[in-house]
Amino acid sequence: MKRLQAFSKMTTKKTLRLLSIALVITISFTFFIQQGRAFAATGSGFPLVQGTQLIDGNGQPLILRGAMIESPFAYIKGWERKKDPLTNLNATTFTAMAQQWHMNALRMNISEWIYNLDPASYLTKLDTAVQQANAAGLYVILDFHDDRQSGAVAPYDDGMLHNVSLTWWKTMAAHYLNYPMVMDDPINEPQYPSWPTWLHGNGGDTVGYADIITAIRSTGAQQIIIVEPGKAGGTTLLTKGWAAFDPTTLTDPNIVYSKHMYEGIISGNPTIWDQQWGALLNTHPIFYGEWALLPHSLHPTQCKGLTSENADSLLNAFLTYLGQRQASWTAWDFLPHNLIEDTTDFKPTSFATGAPWVCGSPSAAQAGMGIDVQNYLSSTPTSIPPSISITSPVDGSKVQTERNVTITASVTDNVGVTRVAFFVNGTLLCTDTTAPYTCRWHTPRRGNATYTIQARVHDSAGNRDTSTIRVKSSGN
Numbered sequence: 366m367k368r369l370q371a372f373s374k375m376t377t378k379k380t381l382r383l384l385s386i387a388l389v390i391t392i393s394f395t396f397f398i399q400q401g402r403a404f405a406a407t408g409s410g411f412p413l414v415q416g417t418q419l420i421d422g423n424g425q426p427l428i429l430r431g432a433m434i435e436s437p438f439a440y441i442k443g444w445e446r447k448k449d450p451l452t453n454l455n456a457t458t459f460t461a462m463a464q465q466w467h468m469n470a471l472r473m474n475i476s477e478w479i480y481n482l483d484p485a486s487y488l489t490k491l492d493t494a495v496q497q498a499n500a501a502g503l504y505v506i507l508d509f510h511d512d513r514q515s516g517a518v519a520p521y522d523d524g525m526l527h528n529v530s531l532t533w534w535k536t537m538a539a540h541y542l543n544y545p546m547v548m549d550d551p552i553n554e555p556q557y558p559s560w561p562t563w564l565h566g567n568g569g570d571t572v573g574y575a576d577i578i579t580a581i582r583s584t585g586a587q588q589i590i591i592v593e594p595g596k597a598g599g600t601t602l603l604t605k606g607w608a609a610f611d612p613t614t615l616t617d618p619n620i621v622y623s624k625h626m627y628e629g630i631i632s633g634n635p636t637i638w639d640q641q642w643g644a645l646l647n648t649h650p651i652f653y654g655e656w657a658l659l660p661h662s663l664h665p666t667q668c669k670g671l672t673s674e675n676a677d678s679l680l681n682a683f684l685t686y687l688g689q690r691q692a693s694w695t696a697w698d699f700l701p702h703n704l705i706e707d708t709t710d711f712k713p714t715s716f717a718t719g720a721p722w723v724c725g726s727p728s729a730a731q732a733g734m735g736i737d738v739q740n741y742l743s744s745t746p747t748s749i750p751p752s753i754s755i756t757s758p759v760d761g762s763k764v765q766t767e768r769n770v771t772i773t774a775s776v777t778d779n780v781g782v783t784r785v786a787f788f789v790n791g792t793l794l795c796t797d798t799t800a801p802y803t804c805r806w807h808t809p810r811r812g813n814a815t816y817t818i819q820a821r822v823h824d825s826a827g828n829r830d831t832s833t834i835r836v837k838s839s840g841n
Contacts, residue, residue, distance in 0.1 A: 411545045411587040412504075414619050419589070419650050419693065421777045422545050423752030423830075429504060429693035430742060431462065431470030432704055433655060438491060439474035439508075441516035444482070453700065453708060454494040459501035460799075461711040462699060467742040467781045471498050472506040472654060472695040474553065477533045478516030488540065499546040500800040502782055506591060506695065507537065508550040508654070524556025524595070526572050531580040538586040546777070548589040550654065551577045554625065555595035563597040564614060578617050591621045591652060598624070605629070606641030612648060621693070623654040627667040630658055630683045638686060651690065656683070657697040660722060660729035668724035673732065676716040680734050684741045696738060704735040713739045750828035751778035753785065755820050760834035764808050764816075772804045774820040774832060781824055788819040814838045 410422030421427040436450035437443035444450075454473065462468040473494065480487045498505050511530070513522050521527055534551060541547045557563035557573065566572040574592050581590060592615070598606045606624045622645050629638065639646055658680050662668045671679070687694055697703060699711075706712045714733025722729035757773040764770050772787055772794075787794045787804035795804040802820070814837065821831045 412548075412589055412619075413587075414589070414621065414650055417647060417650060417691070419621065421752055422775075423754055423777065425750065425752040425777070425830075427693075427777070428691060429470040429506075429652065429695065431468040431472065431503065431695045432466075432699035433472040433474070433508075433695050433697050434458070434699050435474060438479065438487075438494075439476045439510040439515045441476065441479050441514065444479045444516075449490075451490055451493060454498075456497045456501065458699070458708065458711075459498045459503055463502045464781050465711055466739055469503060469778065470506065470693070470695050471503045471699075472508050472550070473498075474508045474510040474515075476510055476515035477530055478518075478521075480533070482516075495541070495544065495547060499544070502776065502778060502800060504546045504548060505544075506548045506550050506654070507541075508553050508591075509534075510553045511555075520570070523571075524552075524554070525562075526552050526555070526566070526577055527570050528572055531572055531576060534577055535580050535584055538581040538588070539584040541588070542584060542586055544588070548591060548621075549581060549586075550591040550593070550623070551581070552595075553593070555593060555597070557595060557597045560597050560610065560614070563595070575615065578615070578620070582617065587619070589619050589621050590617065591623045591654065593623045593625070593654065606643070607645050608640055608643040610643055610645065612644050621650050621652050623652040625655040626653055626683075627655075627657060627659065627662070627664075627697075628669060630656065631668070631670050631679060633679055633682055635682075635686050638683075639690075646690070651692045653687065653692055653694040655697045656694060657703060658683075658716075658734050659697070659703070660716070660724060660726075660732040661702070662725070665725050671724045673716055673720035673722045673729070676732075676734070677737060680716075680737045681741070684737065688745065696734075702731040703733050704738060705733075706731070706735070750830050751776060751782060751822045751824045753820055753822040753830045753832045755818060755832045755834050758818075758834070758836050760836075762836055763839050764836050766808050766812050766838050767810050768808050770806045770808055772806055772818060772820065774802045774822070776800065776802055776822050778822070778824045778828075783823050786821045786823075788817075788821070790817055791819075808838060812838050 412419055412421050412427055419427040434453055436454055437448045438450045495505050511517055512524060562573060564573045564575050566576060578590055594607050607622060642651055645651060658671060658676055659668050660671060699705060701707055702714050704714060706714055713735030715736045716732050718732040719728035722732060753774050753776045756775050758764055758770060774785055776782055776785060784796050784798045785802040786796045789806060794806055797803060815835055817835050819831055819833045821829060823829045
């Protein structure tokens, strides 16, 4: 969501920043590729698109349900004032999202322009956030906010991608090459004036989605790429989105189509919501990358007609629709006072706060949809089991006798992991309740012995999954 702010004239500092873009990216490219690979999260495979579904790295259906968190990673004024993005993007927050709220996805806005100020510091902090979120069981969607708030200056402040961003996205894709729980959202709410421009740019410095997808894939990146219609999809409630889009336009097999929804929820009309997906509905995975009912929105049109009396019913109708369409989503957002009241205990907001209220009234300042979302995530039945894979030691490998061996398991789940139990030859060895899931096994003295290792995950919905490998001890 874009915020209205006043902006001063371009300063000398911004001018120098613009001139140094290409140099900064070129210098940092190789270094950060290697750094990212060194920190890569473990996993058995990458999510992929299969028909209308997302499939996780272990072959199980995957529906993303989570939230966005804004931070100085995408707001240049905060970054320049030394505000730490890890204040909110940290293990405590991610654990609350996964365990208290039963979420499995985080959409995190980032900025090429802020990155260019100090690539080393930026990526170090971003790596910390990504790794902690993945460890908590959250897929991370890296969402490029390309506007003045994120530090873009003319001619790059037009809401469209340019050649310089191709280079930057190559850097980011290569850096997170081995992160199976990362997805790329190349540009937030793009401002392309037409579908041809959206696809291929203007034939000059402006590039389109086909170009950015090619650039990301050229690094060997396998991650899901998320695309948004933006301005090309129209501006009215009836035309906004993918209604006029030809699904054969993009040929990459692992594309997820996204749209944002705010005032449209107030219509309460599933027919309109379906229409906005056009030919993508029931043929491709769909994703609401941003959505919310905001009683206190900075944009009054986003809550026109919303009241404390109708908010719960409208919100629950939309949540029901999301479930019926098996849509993935990340709600706006996991900060006070949208989904949560505070960042201490992450208590959900409520539309009852300050009631009675109408859109934009002062009494609605702390009202929010949190309790409805949390109740939905807590009560939504799931038949999708968690998936687990033992990543170390490798199946069929040899282990030394009388040594400490760390057994490591990679886990994904859409409701929240409660525990992972590790067994050797059927005997429980240890149990781990927090990611990363590991167990220390002191191998017996006997050589040339075969051992069956199992890791069994249990989730909060009562589902479970087991991964089994066999290893052999080295001879004496």
